[in-house]
Structure formats: C-alpha cells, structure tokens
Amino acid sequence: MKNPRRSTNFRWNLRWVLLLVSGVMLFCGLSMAETLNKGAAEIRLPGGERGDVPFPHLQHQNTLKDCNICHSLFPQKIGGIADLIQKGELGKKQVMDEHCKKCHRGKKAAGEKTGPVTCSKCHVK
Ligand code: HEC
Ligand code: HEC
Ligand code: HEC
Structure with a gap:
C-alpha cells in the first residue's frame, strides 16, 4: 500500500529541489551574461x-x-x-x-x- 504522508513529503522535497536547481541556473545565466566578452566596439x-x-x-x-x-x-x-x-x-x-x-x-x-x-x-x- 502507498503511504500518503510519504508521497506528500516526496512532492514537497521535489519542489524544493526544483526551486534550488532553477535558482542555480538563474545565477549561472546572470553571471555568464555579465562576464560575456563582447570584444572591441x-x-x-x-x-x-x-x-x-x-x-x-x-x-x-x-x-x-x-x-x-x-x-x-x-x-x-x-x-x-x-x-x-x-x-x-x-x-x-x-x-x-x-x-x-x-x-x-x-x-x-x-x-x-x-x-x-x-x-x-x-x-x-
Ligand atoms: C556581424 C558580425 C559579428 C557579430 C554578430 C558579432 N561579431 Fe564578434 N567579431 C566580428 C568580427 C568581424 C571580428 C574581428 C575578426 C577578425 O579580426 O578577424 C570579431 C571579433 C570579436 C572578438 C575579439 C575582439 C577583441 O576586441 O578582442 C570578440 C571577443 C567577439 N567578436 C565577441 C562577440 C560576441 C560576444 C558577439 C555577440 C554578442 C559578437 N562578437 C557578435 C564580427 C561579429
Ligand atoms: C546578418 C546581417 C549582417 C551582417 C552579417 C553584417 N552586417 Fe553590417 N549591418 C547590418 C545592419 C542591419 C546594419 C544597420 C545597423 C543599424 O543601423 O543599426 C549594418 C550596418 C553596417 C555598417 C554601417 C554602420 C553605420 O551606422 O554607418 C557598416 C560599415 C557595416 N554594417 C559593415 C559590415 C561588415 C564589414 C560586415 C562583415 C564583417 C557586416 N557589416 C556584416 C547587418 C549585417
Ligand atoms: C559590407 C562591406 C564591404 C563591401 C561593400 C565591400 N567589401 Fe571588400 N572586404 C570587406 C571585408 C570585411 C573584407 C575582409 C574579409 C574577407 O576577405 O572576406 C574584404 C576584402 C576584400 C578584398 C580581399 C583583400 C585580400 O587581399 O584579401 C578585396 C580585393 C575586396 N574586399 C574588394 C572589394 C570590392 C572591389 C568591392 C566592391 C565591388 C568590395 N570589396 C565591397 C568588406 C566589404
């Protein structure tokens, strides 16, 4: 039988993991945009x-x-x-x-x- 409490916990954990992952991706994206070397004008x-x-x-x-x-x-x-x-x-x-x-x-x-x-x-x- 499935344990309903366990699966709720699992879903919450998944949410945090996804939030963390997207935070890291956003951070990387922003720092890449900042350090992009565009060369001479x-x-x-x-x-x-x-x-x-x-x-x-x-x-x-x-x-x-x-x-x-x-x-x-x-x-x-x-x-x-x-x-x-x-x-x-x-x-x-x-x-x-x-x-x-x-x-x-x-x-x-x-x-x-x-x-x-x-x-x-x-x-x-
Ligand atoms: C319309 C064409 C074109 C586009 C679009 C373009 N570049 Fe260039 N880029 C050049 C040319 C031409 C050179 C010089 C190549 C040579 O001297 O043989 C160059 C050189 C460079 C250099 C070396 C220049 C230096 O001052 O050291 C960098 C770095 C560079 N480009 C980055 C970028 C980035 C980042 C982008 C996008 C945001 C970009 N370029 C878009 C044509 C382009
Ligand atoms: C994919 C398209 C594209 C490529 C490739 C491209 N250009 Fe252009 N170029 C443009 C456009 C669009 C403009 C007008 C830009 C504007 O008015 O903001 C322009 C404008 C210019 C101007 C006039 C700038 C001014 O304001 O008087 C020069 C000079 C020029 N390009 C040289 C080059 C040279 C040299 C190369 C090749 C190394 C090149 N372009 C490659 C699209 C391109
Ligand atoms: C939009 C800008 C543009 C226009 C218009 C243009 N050129 Fe060029 N030309 C270049 C660039 C950039 C190079 C260097 C890159 C290459 O060799 O492809 C070049 C290279 C050359 C070279 C080669 C030099 C060598 O020894 O390697 C010759 C010759 C030349 N052009 C002649 C012409 C003639 C003739 C015309 C008119 C019919 C012309 N070009 C129009 C941008 C231009």
Whole structure:
C-alpha cells in the first residue's frame, strides 16, 4: 500500500529541489551574461589593396543579437578571419561576399535598415 504522508513529503522535497536547481541556473545565466566578452566596439578589418574596413562591432551585436551569425564562421579573436584565410579554411573575400554584403543586400531588399553594399562605403584608404 502507498503511504500518503510519504508521497506528500516526496512532492514537497521535489519542489524544493526544483526551486534550488532553477535558482542555480538563474545565477549561472546572470553571471555568464555579465562576464560575456563582447570584444572591441569598433574593429578595423584588413581589406587588402582596396583599403581597410572599419567595422562597427558593437552596433552589429546590438542590432543582430546572435553572436553566432558571424562567429559560427570565424572565432571571437582579432585577426581570426585572416588566420583562417591564411590556413585556406576561408576564401579571400568569402566573409565579405557571403556575410557582410549578403546580409546588407537582403536587408536592403526587405526595406529594413542595413549597411553598405558598395566598395568605397566599406573600404577606406
Ligand atoms: C556581424 C558580425 C559579428 C557579430 C554578430 C558579432 N561579431 Fe564578434 N567579431 C566580428 C568580427 C568581424 C571580428 C574581428 C575578426 C577578425 O579580426 O578577424 C570579431 C571579433 C570579436 C572578438 C575579439 C575582439 C577583441 O576586441 O578582442 C570578440 C571577443 C567577439 N567578436 C565577441 C562577440 C560576441 C560576444 C558577439 C555577440 C554578442 C559578437 N562578437 C557578435 C564580427 C561579429
Ligand atoms: C559590407 C562591406 C564591404 C563591401 C561593400 C565591400 N567589401 Fe571588400 N572586404 C570587406 C571585408 C570585411 C573584407 C575582409 C574579409 C574577407 O576577405 O572576406 C574584404 C576584402 C576584400 C578584398 C580581399 C583583400 C585580400 O587581399 O584579401 C578585396 C580585393 C575586396 N574586399 C574588394 C572589394 C570590392 C572591389 C568591392 C566592391 C565591388 C568590395 N570589396 C565591397 C568588406 C566589404
Ligand atoms: C546578418 C546581417 C549582417 C551582417 C552579417 C553584417 N552586417 Fe553590417 N549591418 C547590418 C545592419 C542591419 C546594419 C544597420 C545597423 C543599424 O543601423 O543599426 C549594418 C550596418 C553596417 C555598417 C554601417 C554602420 C553605420 O551606422 O554607418 C557598416 C560599415 C557595416 N554594417 C559593415 C559590415 C561588415 C564589414 C560586415 C562583415 C564583417 C557586416 N557589416 C556584416 C547587418 C549585417
């Protein structure tokens, strides 16, 4: 036979355990958000003979929210794109064509706020 008192106790214990677990998860989430290294607000990307490309990093983080839109392709490190190009794991202009320009074009076509799509608006001498 089931002991009704025991099962009530068990349910109470379970509640406390769940409360504790969610408290710990909340705490971890908050401290992670605080220690997340967002890197420099402005980054100057090497753009070859066309000239460097000033990149408003923080503005993109705020607008796009998801870091992985870019950082699934290259690491969160200054010079990370150049390293991958050097190793042959990224083509020259691949980030420019498949990320920067592709997204800007898509947003432009959708009538949303967007970034530059012409050479001299990105590359500065
Ligand atoms: C639109 C693209 C894009 C998005 C979105 C993005 N980043 Fe970056 N991030 C870059 C580029 C480009 C670099 C520089 C890579 C290089 O120099 O080769 C970079 C570099 C970094 C660096 C190294 C910079 C430094 O100052 O040490 C960190 C850290 C970083 N990103 C964190 C983040 C985090 C965290 C997020 C999300 C909140 C994020 N990034 C979102 C494009 C992006
Ligand atoms: C949205 C910004 C943007 C626009 C618009 C843009 N570029 Fe780029 N370009 C970049 C970035 C960022 C890089 C470096 C990353 C890479 O190589 O993918 C780059 C890299 C390059 C490189 C490679 C340099 C090298 O030796 O590795 C060349 C050449 C270049 N761009 C030419 C052009 C030309 C020509 C146009 C116009 C038709 C243009 N870019 C438009 C951002 C842009
Ligand atoms: C997934 C979409 C996306 C990607 C990828 C992306 N951008 Fe943008 N970019 C935007 C949007 C959206 C804006 C307009 C942001 C705003 O107005 O808040 C913007 C704005 C800009 C601006 C203009 C900022 C200003 O206010 O004048 C520059 C420069 C720029 N992007 C460069 C780049 C470069 C270089 C890359 C590639 C390394 C890149 N972007 C990748 C979406 C993107």
